[in-house]
Amino acid sequence: MAVIEAGLPAPEFSLATYEGDAFTRERLEGRITVLVFYPFAFSPVCTDQLSIYQEVLDDFEQRGATLYGVSCDAVWSQQAWREKLGMTIEQLSDFEPKGEACRAFGVLHPGGFPERALVMTGPDGVVLWSHQTASPGDLPGANLIFDALDAAAA
Amino acid sequence: MRGPEGARAVIVYGDYECPFCAALEAPLNELELRVAFRHFPVRSSHPRAQAAACAAEAAGLQGAFWAFHDALFADQGRLEDPHLWARAQALGLDLARFDADRRSDAVAERVRADFRGGIRAGVATTPTLFADGLRHSGRPDPELWAALRGG
Numbered sequence: 613m614a615v616i617e618a619g620l621p622a623p624e625f626s627l628a629t630y631e632g633d634a635f636t637r638e639r640l641e642g643r644i645t646v647l648v649f650y651p652f653a654f655s656p657v658c659t660d661q662l663s664i665y666q667e668v669l670d671d672f673e674q675r676g677a678t679l680y681g682v683s684c685d686a687v688w689s690q691q692a693w694r695e696k697l698g699m700t701i702e703q704l705s706d707f708e709p710k711g712e713a714c715r716a717f718g719v720l721h722p723g724g725f726p727e728r729a730l731v732m733t734g735p736d737g738v739v740l741w742s743h744q745t746a747s748p749g750d751l752p753g754a755n756l757i758f759d760a761l762d763a764a765a766a
Numbered sequence: 767m768r769g770p771e772g773a774r775a776v777i778v779y780g781d782y783e784c785p786f787c788a789a790l791e792a793p794l795n796e797l798e799l800r801v802a803f804r805h806f807p808v809r810s811s812h813p814r815a816q817a818a819a820c821a822a823e824a825a826g827l828q829g830a831f832w833a834f835h836d837a838l839f840a841d842q843g844r845l846e847d848p849h850l851w852a853r854a855q856a857l858g859l860d861l862a863r864f865d866a867d868r869r870s871d872a873v874a875e876r877v878r879a880d881f882r883g884g885i886r887a888g889v890a891t892t893p894t895l896f897a898d899g900l901r902h903s904g905r906p907d908p909e910l911w912a913a914l915r916g917g
Contacts, residue, residue: 663811667881668885699810753888
């Protein structure tokens, strides 16, 4: 299984938000969205990764991109992690049916958690760019997302 | 930047609250290298990293960047404001000026510029070290030291 490729429409999916509503494919439309799939809330690499993205969140917003964190953790765990880090990046939970959205995007690890992957979609819901790290322990720098935004704008 | 003129240049992106950065620091300084330090404070993991980076830059405005830098890495357990003042005092800095500078927009912007530069260079964790043809991220390991010694 590998991450969905650029040029393909995003699949149908449903993820849970902390507020209790469903985040579905329609929510991708009308703007640039970056789904940040990460293995586990509170784990060291994920903490570094999301912390760094948080630091440059203003820059992403200026570029018109909205980031979401996606994991198979429960919404409560994701929220506790957000609070611990002072993170404003919204989190989406693929808890039940577990991993179904991750599977739809091609990023469900055999261990039952998301691969570390980034999926950028355009206002039409089509994948503009995607990236999956060779190992879930690798940390993709924010520069990859900026480069992809540059390429999409070119 | 410090180290002998003409020595191999190394750029380190680091964070004063990061234990691996401290572990890199002392052995790095024993090598004949010209080292530039750039701030990469990750505030959510290291709540005092930003304040410490700004304090080092403020000390730098009084000519004491590296002395302050070394004093921070020498004692990472003490990074609260009174500890920063104590370091400035020990180095004989003008305390009022130090305190105003470390809270100034100019200093914050300087730290921010380092951070953004790091992001653009692909830094994703600290420490990240760049030398000609070499890039190393995270905890220093024997391969890194061999590469730096071997040139």
